[in-house]
Amino acid sequence: MSRHTSYDVTDRITFGTLWSAMVRYARHQDTTLIQQHLAKSGIAKEGKRLVYFSYGRGALYTLFKEKFAGKEIIFPAFICPSIILAAVKAGAKPRFIDVSLNDFNLDAGLISNQDLEHAAALFVNHTFGVPAEMEAIQTKIKDSPIYLIEDIAQALFAKAKGQYLGAFGDTVLVSMYKQTPNLSGAILVSDLEIREPPRSDISLGGLIRLFWLTSGPHDFLLKALRQRRELPEEEPDQKWPAPRQPCRLALALFALLLPTLKESVACKQIIAKHYQKRAGESPYFIPQQVGAAEEPAWFNFSVRLRPEIVHIRDALLLALRRKGIFCDRLWHDAPVALGISKEHLTGEYPNAQLLAKSVINLPIKAAYQESDVDYLFDAIEQTIQGLI
Template sequence: MKVPMLDLSEQYSTLRGEMLEVLDEVMTSSRFILGDNVKKLEQDVAAYSNVPFGIGVANGSDALHISLQACGVKAGDEVITTAFTFFATAGAIARCNATPVFVDIDPVTFNIDPRKIEEKITEKTKAIIPVHLYGQVSDMDPIVEIAKKHNIYIIEDAAQAIGATYKGKRVGELGDTACYSFFPTKNLGAYGDAGMVVTKHEDLAEKMRVIRVHGSKPKYYHHVLGYNSRLDELQAAILNVKFPHLNEWSEQRRKIAVNYTEKLKNALGDKIVTPVETEGNYHVFHQYTIRVENRDELQKFLGEQGVSTMIYYPQPLHLQPVFQELGYKEGDLPITEKAAREAISLPMFPELKEEQQDYVVECIAKFYK
C-alpha cells in the first residue's frame, strides 16, 4: 500500500465544479489584485478569528514580516521566539534587522515554554512570537501576562493553527496580530502562495495595508518603506470556496488523530510518544507528530513500505548556519534539540482512509518488533 503524507486530489475533485466557476468569474471580471474576493476573505477570516480586521498578503512569511514592521520592530530590537519552527518565524525578525532570541520548548507540546521567556527579556525586547506548532495553541495566559507587564507586542505565528482554540478563545484574538499561511499544504490551503494577518487593532491594520502596497497612501505617495505583498484574487476565490469546509475538515483531522493515538498505543505501548492535546485546547492537527527513538531509521523503513513521512524540523533555528553570528551552540536549548532528533510526522489529511492509518500503524509496529 502507498500512503502519501498529503493528497489534495480528492479534496479538489469534490470542489472542482465550484472552483472552476469562481475562477471563470475572476477571469471574466479581469480584476486580479485586491478585489471583491480578497475583501470577502479578509472579512470572513477576521470574523472567524473574532477580530475586526484582516489584511490579505502574498504568503505567511510576509504576514510575519509585515506584522513586525507595523509593530515598529527595527534594527537593534530583539524578538523572543522558539527555535523549533519553520525558518520564516525567525527569518522575518532578521529581515527587520532585529535579533531573534530563542527560548526552549515545552517537551509535551513542542511549543515555546512560557516559563523561560521572562529571563530573556531586555530593554531591547519589542515582541514575542509564540508559534502554535502542528495546530495546537501555545500556553498563552502566561505569555499575555508577561507581554502586558513589559509592554511588548505578541505576534501569533498561526501558520499551522487556523481554527484552533485556547480556553475558549480562537487563534487570532490572543495576541496583537496573528499570521496565517495559506500554503497549499495548510489546513486551509490555496493553490499557490497566500497569507493573511488578522488584528484587533485598527492602527496596526491600517499600517499593514499601507506596507503591503509599497508603503503608499494614496497611490504613488510613499510614507514608509513597504513592499509588494498582496493576496491576489484567484487565490482568494479558491480560499473562499474552501473556507466554509474548514471546521468540517478540522473535525475530521481530530478524528484521525484520535484513531492514530488509540491504535499506536495498543500496538506499541510506551515505545513511542503520541501527541497530547492540553487541557482547554482545541488542536486542529495540521500535523500528527510522534516522538520515537531511532527516528531516521524508522523514516527510512516506512519509506520502503510505501509510507510517506516528514520531519518538522531536523535542524533547530538556533543551530542554522545563517544564525551562526548569534553565538548559539549545541546544548543551549536541550529540549528543542532532543525534539529535532525524535519528532516525525505521519500522514495527515482529512481524506485519509482508516485502512491507510491501519497500515501506517502496522508498519511502525513491525519496525519496533
C-alpha cells in the same frame, strides 16, 4: 476494511474545486468574504486590517522591517527557519527561548523578566496545529508592554478554552495554503499600519504547482516519481524576493475552501483520538501532548521518536516514502539544528535540538477512518523493526 487512497501530508484539490475557483476568479469579492469569515470566528476583530501576501515569510519580513527593525523579538527555539531568516533580514534581533517536549511549543515558564525587559515583541506559534499555553503566556506578559505576534499558520480554527486561536495576538499571521490546499498566500491581521505589497499574477512556477496540486489522471505518475526521490531538503531559501500579494486565483481558492475548514478540523479531531491511542501504545513514539482545554487543528499528527532510536528517523521516512507513505520532518532545519542566526543562539536549547532530530509528522485527513490509522501505524512499526 476500507482504506484511503493516499497517505501524504500534502493536501490536493480536485478538478471540480479548481474549476469552481476559476469561475469565482472574475468576481473580485473574495477578500471581503475572507474578512467576514475570519471576523465571525473572532480572528479578524473590529479595527483590525487584513493585508495579503504571497507567503508568510514575506508578511513577517514586512512586519519585522516596518515595526521591529533593530529591536529584539522573543521566538521559540523550535520554529520554521524562514521566520528567523525573515527577522534577521529585516534587521530584528531574535532572542530564543526553549520549547516544551510535551506540546513542542514555547515553554512559558522559561521566559524571564530580563527577556521581557529586553524584547519589543513576543512571537508565539501553535506548533503543528496544537495550541501553545496561551493562558500561561498571557499571565507572564500581563504587566509588560510587549507586543504579541500570534502565528496561526498551522492552527486556523483550533481552540483553546473554547476560543479560536488568533484571538490572542496583537498581530496574527494566517496562512492561505497550509491547511487548505492552495498555490500560496498569507494574511497579516493587524492593528498596525502595514504597507500592502504590489499585486502579482500567476507565475510559471505557480502554474506548475497548480498542476501538481490538482488531483487527476497524472497522480499515478507523480506518486511514482516522488516515491523514488530522496527526502526533500527544506533549508530556507537564502534568496529573498520582494514580498508580493497572492495571485487572484489563490484568493479565490482560499475563499472557496475557508468555509469548509471548520468541519474538516472537527473531523480530524475525531480521528486524532485514535491516532493518540495508537501512538500512546507504541514502544517507539512519544506523541505531541494536548492540554485538556485544547482543541487542535491537527495540521498533521506529530510524534517524536524515543531518544534511543532518533538516529533512524531519516532512514525511516525514506523507507516509508518508497512504500508510498509521505510523512514530514518539520522542522529538522530549525535554526538550532542548522546554526542559522548563530550569533543569536546564545543559550541552551536541548528540547528544540532533540525535536529537530526526532519529530515525524504523519498525515491526517478529515476523511480518514480508524482503519487508515491502523494501516499507517502497522506499516511504520514494521519499518522501524526492519531498521533497528
